[in-house]
Amino acid sequence: MTADTTLEIASTLLEAGALLIRPHEPFTFASGLRSPIYCDNRILLGDVAARRIVTRGFVTRCTDAQIVAGPATGGIPWAAWVAETLGIPMAYVRSTAKGHGRGRQVEGAAVKGRRVVLLEDTVSTGESALQAAEALRAEGALVTRCICIFTWGWAETAARFEAADLNLIPLATLAAVIDVAHHTGRLTAEARELVEAWAANPRGWSPPEA
Secondary structure, eight states: OOHHHHHHHHHHHHHHTSEEEOTTSOEEOTTSOEESEEEOGGGGGGOHHHHHHHHHHHHHTOTTOSEEEEETTTTHHHHHHHHHHHTOOEEEEOSSOOSSTTOOSEEESOOTTSEEEEEEEEESSOHHHHHHHHHHHHTTOEEEEEEEEEEOOOHHHHHHHHHTTOEEEEEEOHHHHHHHHHHTTSSOHHHHHHHHHHHHOGGGOOOOOO
16 A cells, blocks of 8 residues: 555545544543544445545455455444455454354354455454454464554554554554644644644643643
């Protein structure tokens, strides 16, 4: 993926409203962490033009895949669109094995011995993607990479993926989003500094006083 493609997808996320930047009115994550930036890629599901751009981004990184798979629920629609575009099978991974019927955790295509690329919408800690990769490998799948639309770029997350021998590839990085937001006037120089300070130390960051 080229730098231009990364910037295009970062711009798409901002224009679609999937990424919101609000340094002076920070968001609060479920963990209690405060953040000047918020990502909700579910918005892309309702934006046909935006989702086509993102799907193309996924497709360019999946040309060698025999199967694409998505964790429930965020990765499922992207896996479906990419599988349809490439004309290959799709699977999805439940958070836990189904409690009745066949009791399966991996649904859809048979993955044993096949090259499977895992697709996710947003990666923060990476918990759902890593669990999905583990479940796929337990079924005999060859899983070496996870492609996501956006990730925060936290060092702890990168370390977890490295330990799991899973290559994490974001279509848009936080650095690209900050660049696009600044150059398009969505982010002042002062606000950019605040966001970059948060990115460098999310747990130690404090919002500016009003």
